[in-house]
Each structure stands twice: as C-alpha cells, then as structure tokens.
Amino acid sequence: MDEPASTPVGKPSTCTGPDPDCGVSDLRGGQGIGSTGSKVRREDEPGGTSYSWSLGRRRSAIGGSYRWERRASASISYRFRGGAVTLFTVKGPRMGKARVEIDGRWVARVDGYSRRFRPDVRHRFSALGGGGHTLTITPLGKKRPTAKGRRVVVDALRWGGKLHRDPGPEAVAWASVSDPAASEGNYVVSDAPGAEATLSFSGTGLSLRAVFGPARGRAQIWLDGGRLRTVDLYAPTRRFVSIRVASGLKHGRHVARVIVLGTRHRASQGVAVTIDRWVVAEGSANHKDRPQARPGKPRNEKKHA
Incomplete structure (x- = not known):
C-alpha cells in the first residue's frame, strides 16, 4: 500500500496510555474524500463506532472459542438479570490481570496466569439483588513476572440458570490513549488479531485518521461487506495520517470495518492498530470514482491461544 502523504505541524506531543509509541514526535496529514462543494463532517471517537475483542479458538474452551484483549483500559460489558452471575475465564502462561x-x-481482581492452559475457570458473584445488572471486565495491562503475556479472556457467562456461550456484549472498547494531538485528546488502539472497529455512516466518502509509528502493524479495511485493501501503519517516526477509505460512493448508508491482522512490517516493533477519528463526506457522488470492493466476508476469527 502507498502511504498517504503527511505534513508535520505543531510541536512534538507526548501521549499517555497503553501505547509503545508514546513520547515521540507528532505529525499530521490529510487526504480529500469529497467532491467539490460537498460537506465534510467529523465522526470523533468513540461516538458512532462499535468495537469487538479478538476471538480465540480452542477446543477445550466453552463453545470452542473465547474473547480476549490485553491492553489496559480496554473493556467489555454484558447485561444480565437476576441476583447471581458466573464469569467463565481461562488460565494459561499468556494470561494477565483484570478488574x-x-x-x-469493583467486585474482583482476576489473575489468569498458570503454567498450563486451563479452561472452565469460574468466578461467581451473588447477592446482587433482582433486576438487570451490568458486568464489566477491564484488562489492567499487568501480569506476574513469570507470565508471557497480559491477555484477559471471557469464555462464557451463566445467569438465570442458563449458560451463555460467547454472549453478545452490551458495550466493547479498545484501549484509550491520551494525546493532546489527537482529535478529541485521545485515540484508541488494539493489537489483538481479529479485533474490529465498525462504523455505520451515511455519505459519499470516508477517511480514517490513524497513528503511524515504529510499533504499528497491519489492518484490513472493509466496506459494505467487501474487502478494499490492507494498510500498513508502520513508520520510522510517529505521525497522524489520514487514510482515504472511499470516495464517490452512492449516497446512503454504508458500513466500514477495520480489522487488526496481528502482522507487521519487518522493521516494526509491534502490531498495534490505532483509530483517531473518521471523516465522512456528504454530497453528490461521482459514481466513476466508487471503489470496487471485493465481495466476501472478513476472516477475522482465527485461533489465538
């Protein structure tokens, strides 16, 4: 992929949060996505975007799969009803700690480390009172010295006398990184292969503002069910870059997806993918410029033990 041009502006900035690129110089760039006379509106994070954690597959897991993330401040929340709930997690050498x-x-701090992979680890919470409740799991980005990773896993939930395998979450968040150079003072990041960010929008063009840097990886961009391309966010120095996703679209509702691949340029120190903001163009579409997306479904559900 050809990297979009970028132009340095402002002063070097310092970001804080679960991002190895924090503390290096900031640059910004942009690309046009609208036709002459079109309106452009900004979709800032986190509004309008939905997220998912990575899906790991393992036969011994409940239902054969589980959800996981590892960066501090990422989160996943589930709604349930009744006075008790059981959270099923897994233990293993790559597991870390969560709240x-x-x-x-706050009801518990979970440490998932063990020398061997062990599923069906149960955490029961009771005496909650009737009605609806929200259970939230947040990775702490911490681990034991002997652990090989910081992964936090949700395998299943049980409430109301029923086991829920990979239940649909009420809310999911990638990790948030504070940075004064970001559009709203922060951007989101994930390096979990298969994690997704999805935007439903109405317009004729779309661009994505991301953070390139020395610890960045690759992502797939999908539009309306078709894969557009793979982007590589690696750069020797850290900078904000606007990536044109599509232009000349037929006016109406569209769905864009960014999928973390977990792969990288040979010079990169990591595989992280970042999103600062989306920019949507509203106006008359030039159908000749409409991208030809390859049909198919994203293959984002891989085995990540």
Missing part, C-alpha cells in the same frame, strides 16, 4: 465490576462497583 471485574458489577454496576460500576
């Missing part, structure tokens, strides 16, 4: 909350109150 568990129910209805915004």
